Amino acid sequence: MADQPIHSSTKVARIIDLVQRRIDTRQLTPGMRLPSVRAMAEQLSVSKSTVVDAYDRLTAQGVVQPRAGSGFYVAAPLAPLNVAEPRGETDxxxxxxxxxxxxxxxxxxxxxxxxxxxxxxxMPDEALRKALRSLARDGDAETLFLYGTPQGDARLRAVIARRLGDQGIDAAPDQVMLAESGTHAIDLVCRFLLEPGDTVVVDDPCYFNFHTLLRAHRAHVVSVPYTPAGPDLAAFAATLVAHRPRLYITNAALHNPTGASMSAPVAHRLLKLAEAHDLVIVEDDIFADFEAEPSTRLAAFDGLDRVISIGSFSKTLSAAIRCGHIAARADWIAGLADLRLATGLGSNPVNAELLAAVLTDGSYRRxxxxxxxxxxxxxxxxxxxxxxxxxxxxxxxxxxxxxxxxxxxxxxxxxxxxxxxxxxxxxxxxxxxxxxxxxxxxxxxxxxxxxxxxxxxxxxxxxxxxx
The missing domain is CATH 3.90.1150.10 (Aspartate Aminotransferase, domain 1)
Incomplete structure (x- = not known):
């Protein structure tokens, strides 16, 4: 969550409010170290004595604990997580x-x-009804009653791998994993790669649910201005140096909300920056099928080395048939499948069967x-x-x-x-x-x-x- 302007009567109160908000939104959790006195003073353009005064008051309130020679650490118990914007601070x-x-x-x-x-x-009403009737009539017990595999239906993953190839993304079926939706796919990736307090870069503007999802993962979010050709590269480079983020989440094609698509020169430069700063990119590509000719895809240029491609059919087929997918390095897919097993058991074989039927009978293309x-x-x-x-x-x-x-x-x-x-x-x-x-x-x-x-x-x- 962003550190929004705080309306406090004194500089000390401003710092106290800032630290308390970071704790309330789980950017700071018990045992985490607060920014040093010097770093906080520089960040807020206040004196070091002002920061010391604020930290001392937080200590007196039992919110933080000082450790000799080490700094100040969060002591307060966590409040229940609230992914909505805190009321009273934001419209x-x-x-x-x-x-x-x-x-x-x-x-x-x-x-x-x-x-x-x-x-x-x-939406394709008759195509879906036809697939439902076929599944009800011919579906086997394994599809209708049992858990699916953690990685998801092999037939559908093969279909998705071929479709990714049409977009220039070279992905084998074992590099694809099914998820409940595009949002669920990003959630799994965040669980897999992020620790509380890790920094994530997003576009400004970006899809609004990225903000909420990252708040739930207790990430520190920074944003970079978006242009009609992609992120502002100068601002992006400066952000990498200043914040050392773990992830960048974006839509390279048909960006939400602007509708812009990243240019090839920006994509190439962005990937060079990502490599230099060990940044992983999550490319949310759920609008891919709205394009007749694929535009620039970071995953196509990168070869799924440090780019993770996310897809879904919720926008083009049915929001009720929840099925997204992740394409990534095979070793990461193995870890993600284990994480899915731990948090949700198997995939949904009914949805996978329906989706595979519609994707392969010609109706979806039309x-x-x-x-x-x-x-x-x-x-x-x-x-x-x-x-x-x-x-x-x-x-x-x-x-x-x-x-x-x-x-x-x-x-x-x-x-x-x-x-x-x-x-x-x-x-x-x-x-x-x-x-x-x-x-x-x-x-x-x-x-x-x-x-x-x-x-x-x-x-x-x-x-x-x-x-």
Whole structure:
């Protein structure tokens, strides 16, 4: 979690608040060493005596313990983990969980142009029903009643390996492991590679659930500005030197929320930086099938040496059939499979069988071709509608479902989101995606969810009210 500005009356209180927040969000856990007095003073531009005063007060409160000649260590018991943004410090509208709660709320709901999935009536209904009927009729007892293997169904892994090859990623079936979803895949990778307090780099902006997931892993998150060609390389290099991160999590293609795709020169330079600083890259590629021609993939250039590729079919096939995958070095896959066995037993053979059937009977290929065409036909008309309201696209994506748009006059997107929710319209305000809090005048739009005319009416009224 980012260390957000803290409204405290004194510098000492600011330091106390900062340390307590890091403990509450599990960036600092019992037994971990606090930054040295000198390091904290330099970080916050205060005197060393101010830091000593704050640490002494934390010691008196029983929060930390001094160790002669070594420094100060966390003594406080952990509070129950709360992955939501702490209330009172942050507008709840830009808490990533807020958007998901609103978009997934039960019962009848209005339009959700801020959500991250396609409408149900865009999905291959008959293909899935056919696969379900076939499984119900012909499925064997092992598929229907027993645990799957930790690494997942061999047939589906072979299919996924061939599909990765079509994207230029050379992966053998034993380098692929199934997961419950793309998010579950990243969660397993974080469990496998991270220790509490490890630093992880994310894009700014990035998919908002990266923030929440990393908070659950007690990681220290730093962000790098994102450009239409990929991360800002100068800022990225400086971040590697200053923070020595363990992981970088990104979407190289059809970046969420911006829709941009990384250029080949940026990808090559990024991989050189990763090698020089022993950085592992997690490439979340769940939007791969929205592209007719694959754009740059870090995993393709790297050969799965220090890049881990994550995939899923939740966006293109069904969010209800939970099945993602991890492609990585074979020795890492073995460790990840053991971790999955320890935390969730085997994979889901029913979902794997359904997915394999749809991927191999030709219906999925035809379905994604229709999706690409449908999205392509909508993109410019939606951009025109938004521009007529004064919103400016940050980038014009060549594929995918997302548009990242700036509000006119620097208006506050969180305020607009609250106003729209009163009309039962769910928006996605920019600072939910921004670790630095620098995207407050942006909104992410899903062009597949823009049919309802109420969206334009609500936006027009909210923009006028905010002005």
């Amino acid at each position: 709840p509208t830009v808490d990533p969980l807020w958007i998901m709660r609103q978009a997934l709320r039960p019962g009848p709901s209005g339009p959700a142009p801020g959500c991250g999935w396609l409408p149900a009536d865009w 379905h994604v071709e229709r999706l690409r065409t449908r999205l392509a036909r909508r993109r410019e008309p939606v951009i025109e509608r938004l521009e007529a309201l004064g919103l400016v696209p940050w980038h014009r994506p060549h594929a995918g479902m997302f548009l990242w748009c700036a509000l006119p006059g620097g208006r506050d997107s969180a305020r607009l989101a609250r106003r729209a929710l009163r009309e039962d319209v769910v928006l996605a305000p920019g600072n939910a995606f921004s670790h630095s809090g620098s995207a407050g005048h942006f909104l992410r739009f899903n062009i597949a969810q823009m049919d309802d005319p109420r969206i334009d009416t609500v936006l027009r009224a909210a923009i006028a009210e905010a002005g």
